[in-house]
Amino acid sequence: MTTQTTEQDIKYSFLKVRKEKESIILGINPTNKYQHEILKLAKSMNSIQNAGKGLLFTLNNSILEQLQLDEKIVVTNLNQLVYNQFLVQVLVFEYDTFNNALNVVPYFICHPSEEKTYTIYMMFDELIVYSYNAIKSYFDSRPVISREEFINELNWRYTHSDAYKGVTNLLNIFMRLESFSNGVTVYPEMVEYQTRELTRRILEAKMAIEISGQGLFMIKNSEVQTVFESAEEFMHESMIPTLLDDLNHRAAIEALLLEKKTYYEAEEFAHKTAKYTVALAKEIKSIKSVGHRNTYPGSIAIETIIRLEAFVEEKYQSLWKEDCDTVKKDFKxxxxxxxxxxxxxxxxxxxxxxxKYPPNVWKELIADKEIFYIKWHTGKSTFHIFTGKEANIFKSLVVGMVGLPEAELWRAQALKHLIEKNERQLKHLLSDRNFMVVLNELTKKIYMPYVPWFLRFLLFLPFPALYEPFFNVAKSKIEEEQQFLAAKNDALLARVNAEISKNKSEMTAKIKEDFIYESLKKTLDSYYMKQKVVPFFDDLKKLYSDEDTLNRVIANKKFRNLSIKMKNGEVKTALIYPDDSEWIQKKSNLIRSFDSIVSDKNPHISMTIDKVKLETAQSFLSALNEDLNLS
Incomplete structure (x- = not known):
């Protein structure tokens, strides 16, 4: 008998089950009464409805009681039924609500009878959904992981090779399914398909991030920042120090650390960002992954940082926006x-x-439609002026400014200009006769200094036609004055901006010099004390690409240098520690460190490279002892 192969047959080729008619034609039947009973019960439970409820045939006490068989007999006969393709075992995830655990459970399915409207493939898909829902239920109900729990896990996995048994967000679907064993055959192709399909659904639902070689890291939105910053803390405390001790990697790591430090210390309004941490993580990954396929000690922390970048950056931007919105709200x-x-x-x-305001906040305040804003120039500076839009505000302001002393009248001028600039929005207020009387009094006070002294008496007469021409002249003079002061103040502002830029550059340079100073001391420790090697200037230039800053630090911090005559007659310059309060102790440590190379305590020097090291150590000690300035 031949059957036409469908697209679904190919897709689900791991569902190795024959239809009942095929088995009859091939003459394949259950070989004993146990198999008949097991198959009969499995078929009675074989429905798409039961697949969605987790009520299919499985190996549990209830089924064993119905069959009145012990587990060993059932397993033996199930294996034969699977081998003869009457049934297929499908592993699914099931959520245990009582213990808040995610378990793997085996179900056995077969082709439904011909009168059914669904297929075995539809039943299998229903089991995929069942597993997904179980994982989602487990994900939704589990408590949020704490910083301490995650760091404990990272520390354990960094130093141990055995399985971590504490609280974890990691879910390796493939490993969970593959490691399940009940003595009945499970097809590897099926496990691989289930892993791919469940992983796809979980990632699409944004319930997890995928970590190479580890599986899925289940993470809730409320955990993103905690998990990221915990991984960041672990990276800085456990991984970066060992890389800094390696002179092959120090330069690359320190360049990124300096960039991060400069941002947070030199920027006036530095807010949290993930980019510097992610840059470090990517550099560490490029170093650590050499020679490893997917995992290496600390890879979970590094991959977590890299994978969470977009989520965390969005979170940080949201927090920064909240802070900015609070500033604007309080201001208004x-x-x-x-x-x-x-x-x-x-x-x-x-x-x-x-x-003093973040640039984006200031820009938004100036453009805010809920408040009024103008710029006003005085002989000393430029002022930015803000008011609310309520009519009562302007009534209070006008009444209050009538009493201003002459030296403060520029404030009233600015208010008058603000009102005129927003006449359309204040038209109801400007039609208020009582308000206009007070505003007129304030206007007289503002314009009086611009009216000839011998004509000022006109301002006190109840005839506007007599003094309005002088008002127009005064207004024009104020406008001309503003144009002149604006040009003058703009030049002043340019100098202020240049000074701010200069101060920032100086601060950045100081941060860099201080950083290199501390780095250089550690580098010398690594050369002299750990490797017992003399660091010559050519060696150091390879580690510090900014030679100008390096030379400036060496000069300003009084690092000593020592000319060493090598055995071949060549003279090389070595860098040693600064001439400071620690020098005496450092000198003793240097002598002790290199004495251990040239003394009889090290009789095993035989390799050519060791002889070179010995000769260099001897030359260094000789020069160190001869230099009278080092005492």
């Missing part, structure tokens, strides 16, 4: 909250003080 609340003091209803910010 101050000038919009009713107050008996008119000075609380308007804000004058000198330009130098605008740098």
């Amino acid at each position: 609340k101050k000038i919009n909250t009713p107050s008996a003091k008119w000075s609380q209803l308007i804000t004058f910010i000198e330009h130098a003080d605008t740098f």
Whole structure:
């Protein structure tokens, strides 16, 4: 008998089960009564509804009681039924709500009878969904992992090869299914398919990130920042120090550490970002993964950092936006909250003080449609002025500013300009006769200094037609004055900005010099004390690409240098420790370290490279002892 192979037959080729008619034609039948009973019970439970409920035939006490057989007999006969393709074993995940555990359970399925509208392939897909739902239920109900729990796991996996038994977010679907054993055949191709399909669904649901060689790291949105920062802490405390001790990798790691340090210390409004941590993780991965296929000590932390970059960056940006929104909210609340003091209803910010606000916040405040803003120039500086939009605010401001002394009248000028600039939005207020009377009094006070002294009496007469021409002249003079002061202050602001830029550059340079100073001392320790090798300038230049900064640090921090005459007559310059309070102790350590090479305590020198090391050590000690300035 021949049957047409369908696309589903190919896709699910690991479901090695014959239809009942095929078995009859081939003359394949259950070989004993146990197999008949087992197959009969399995068929009675074989439905797509039961597949979705976890009620298919399985190996549990209830089934064994129904069959009245012990487990060993059932397993033996199940194996024969699977071998003869009457049944196929499918492993699924099942969520144990009582113990809050994710278990692997075996189910046995076969082709449904011909009158059924579903197929074995549909039943298998239903079991995939069943497994996915079990994983999701487990994921949703498990407690959030703490920083301590995750760091404990990272430390354990970093130093131990055996399985970690503590709280973990890792789920290796393939390993969980493959390691399950009940004595009945499971097809590897099926396990591989289930792993791929479940992994795809879980990743699409954003329930996890995939970590090469480890499986899935299940993570809730509320855990993202904690997990990332815990992995970051572990990387800095456990992995980076060992790489810094390796002179082959120190330069690359330190360059990234310096970049991160400079950002957080030199930037006025540095907010959290994942990019520097991720850059370090990627560099460490490139170093550690050499010679390893997927995993290496610490790979979980490194992969977690790299995979979470987008999620964490979004979180950090959200937190930064919340902080900025709080600043804006507080700023606006101050000038919009009713107050008996008119000075609380308007804000004058000198330009130098605008740098106290994050640039994006300042830009948004200036453009905010819920408040008024203008720029006003004085002989000393440029001021940025903000008010609310409520009519009562302007009534209080105008009444309050009528009493300003002459030296402070520029504030009233600015307010008058702000009102004129926003006439359309304040038209109802400007039609208020009582308000206009007070505003007119304030206007007279503002314009009086621009009216000839012998005509100022006109301002006190109740005839606007007499003084309005002078108002127009005064207004024009103020506008011209503003244009002149704007040009003058813009030049001043350019100098201020240049000074700020200069200060930032100097701070960045100092951070770099301090960093290289500390690094250089550790590098010398590594050469002299650990490797017992003399560091010549040519060696150090390979580690520090910025030669100018290196030379500046050596000079400013008073590092000593020593000319050493080698056995071949060549003179080389070695760098030694700074001339500071630690020098005497450092000198003793140097002599002791290199004495151990040339003394009789080291009689095993035979290789050519060892002889070179010995000769260099002898030359170094000789030069060190001869240099009278080192005493």
